[in-house]
Amino acid sequence: MRYQGDDDKLMVQYLLGNLSEEEQVRIEDRAFSDSEYMDALEAAEADLIDAYVRDELSQSERRGFERRFLTSPQRRSKVEFARDLARVPGLKASEAAASERPSGWLSLVSLIRAWNPALQFAAVLVILISVAGAFWLTAQNRAMRSRMAAFETDRRDLEARQEGLRQQLSAEQERANSLAAELEKRPSVSVPAVASLILLPGLSRSETGRTQLALNSSAQLAHIEIVLEARDDYPRYSAELRTRSGEDVLIRGNLLRRQTAAGYVVSFDVPTSAFGLADYELALKGVAGDGRVQDLGYYYFSVQRR
Amino acid sequence: MGCAVLLGIVHSAGRMVVDPAGETRRQKWSLTQQAFDGLLATLGPDRGTAADRYLAIRRNLVRLFEWRGCPTPDEYADEAINRCARKIGEGEEIRDVATYCIGIARMLVLEMSRERAKEASLDKAPEPQAHQPDDDQEFRMECLRRCLEQLPPENRKLILHYYQGEKDEKIKNRKGLMEVFGVPASTLRMRALRLREGLHLCSENCVQRQEGTSL
Numbered sequence: 001m002r003y004q005g006d007d008d009k010l011m012v013q014y015l016l017g018n019l020s021e022e023e024q025v026r027i028e029d030r031a032f033s034d035s036e037y038m039d040a041l042e043a044a045e046a047d048l049i050d051a052y053v054r055d056e057l058s059q060s061e062r063r064g065f066e067r068r069f070l071t072s073p074q075r076r077s078k079v080e081f082a083r084d085l086a087r088v089p090g091l092k093a094s095e096a097a098a099s100e101r102p103s104g105w106l107s108l109v110s111l112i113r114a115w116n117p118a119l120q121f122a123a124v125l126v127i128l129i130s131v132a133g134a135f136w137l138t139a140q141n142r143a144m145r146s147r148m149a150a151f152e153t154d155r156r157d158l159e160a161r162q163e164g165l166r167q168q169l170s171a172e173q174e175r176a177n178s179l180a181a182e183l184e185k186r187p188s189v190s191v192p193a194v195a196s197l198i199l200l201p202g203l204s205r206s207e208t209g210r211t212q213l214a215l216n217s218s219a220q221l222a223h224i225e226i227v228l229e230a231r232d233d234y235p236r237y238s239a240e241l242r243t244r245s246g247e248d249v250l251i252r253g254n255l256l257r258r259q260t261a262a263g264y265v266v267s268f269d270v271p272t273s274a275f276g277l278a279d280y281e282l283a284l285k286g287v288a289g290d291g292r293v294q295d296l297g298y299y300y301f302s303v304q305r306r
Numbered sequence: 307m308g309c310a311v312l313l314g315i316v317h318s319a320g321r322m323v324v325d326p327a328g329e330t331r332r333q334k335w336s337l338t339q340q341a342f343d344g345l346l347a348t349l350g351p352d353r354g355t356a357a358d359r360y361l362a363i364r365r366n367l368v369r370l371f372e373w374r375g376c377p378t379p380d381e382y383a384d385e386a387i388n389r390c391a392r393k394i395g396e397g398e399e400i401r402d403v404a405t406y407c408i409g410i411a412r413m414l415v416l417e418m419s420r421e422r423a424k425e426a427s428l429d430k431a432p433e434p435q436a437h438q439p440d441d442d443q444e445f446r447m448e449c450l451r452r453c454l455e456q457l458p459p460e461n462r463k464l465i466l467h468y469y470q471g472e473k474d475e476k477i478k479n480r481k482g483l484m485e486v487f488g489v490p491a492s493t494l495r496m497r498a499l500r501l502r503e504g505l506h507l508c509s510e511n512c513v514q515r516q517e518g519t520s521l
Binding site for chain 1: 377412450472492496506509
């Protein structure tokens with residue numbers, strides 16, 4: 001602020017024509033030899049014109065102003081322009097407030113400007129790294145959320161499917177039991193009694209499954225049905241039944257899958273005489289077209305005789 | 307920049323001359339091409355340099371006459387230059403044309419003051435033209451709005467805030483701008499002044515274009 005305060009007051013007095021000829025000459029000569037002083041004089045003139053159009057001058061200042069400023073077309077044009085500028089509607093309150101109170105970002109920029117170049121460089125580097133890190137974290141977070149949402153959907157589908165299968169198993173078991181009970185009531189029927197066992201993927205494949213094959217005294221055959229998963233698509237299947245201690249009971253090969261309401265199943269019958277009171281393991285294998293054999297799953301169940 | 311002006315074009319004829327008794331009287335005197343060429347030769351070794359110097363001198367003369375409250379600063383500036391050229395044409399050796407012209411200008415100001423005083427005593431002094439509502443106001447405002455819209459947002463905010471408000475509010479606005487733009491008061495003042503000058507010019511050009519279209 002080179003030309004402010006007293007200089008400004010003197011300039012205003014000059015512009016209003018209130019100085020002696022000697023003082024006027026001094027100001028003019030200084031303005032013509034010093035461009036900064038000239039700029040300051042022009043700025044003082046602009047401020048004075050503004051003060052006039054805003055009615056901020058005293059009576060005598062106003063008279064002096066009109067005597068000096070309203071005489072030439074150039075200056076009248078400046079006064080008209082100042083009047084027009086004062087008429088421009090103010091900025092919106094929010095915009096004005098924003099400019100009065102510098103934003104956090106602008107304050108930070110001002111603070112950084114005051115630092116030395118090395119610190120400025122370091123600060124800019126830190127800001128760039130932080131921004132890049134924030135972008136990366138946001139992207140990672142978004143990808144993780146997306147993956148988690150997919151897992152959650154899969155989990156819900158699986159639960160729903162398991163629940164459906166559970167209900168189906170329970171209904172089938174009930175039906176088998178009722179059939180067995182009915183057969184028990186009608187011993188004269190010559191049709192051999194059949195016990196039924198349905199093994200479902202995801203339930204009997206683990207040892208935690210407590211699947212039971214209930215054989216009543218009249219049952220001569222046990223019908224075992226294994227529900228396949230969609231991925232278990234082979235032209236042929238084989239089933240190996242053994243006790244949990246590893247003794248082979250039965251091997252059935254060349255089995256074909258067939259479609260039922262529950263999906264694709266592989267089924268076969270086992271004479272009940274083959275079963276003792278033990279825990280059994282049934283291994284299901286898929287036989288590919290080229291003869292390769294693939295383990296599809298192991299099912300565990302126990303046999304109960306009534 | 308001023309070459310076009312100076313390529314053989316002699317500016318307006320002189321109008322005012324002071325007689326030895328100090329009386330102002332109107333006299334028709336024309337600046338000759340020879341005198342003008344002599345002035346240019348004194349101002350610089352080539353016509354381009356001379357043109358630049360000529361324009362700078364004339365600009366300062368116009369400013370001086372404006373500051374002194376002259377009703378026709380351009381005409382007075384030309385008169386000062388004419389007198390200087392005439393002196394050179396008469397063979398007077400002038401070392402610093404700019405200072406010489408300023409001296410003539412001050413003499414003209416004195417003449418003007420005397421004439422005004424005389425007119426005032428005879429009650430003939432023209433009254434300063436106070437502001438009157440004009441029909442062109444809306445026209446000018448529209449032009450000003452357009453020119454403001456052409457400014458980058460940062461500059462628009464600066465010019466509107468810098469000249470906004472009264473007294474304390476204005477000071478507060480300007481302090482706020484100093485903080486926002488991170489510049490001292492003097493820099494802010496100059497930036498606002500240059501923007502204001504540019505805006506004024508833009509607005510005047512717009513009005514002239516509009517008037518040209520409507521004619």
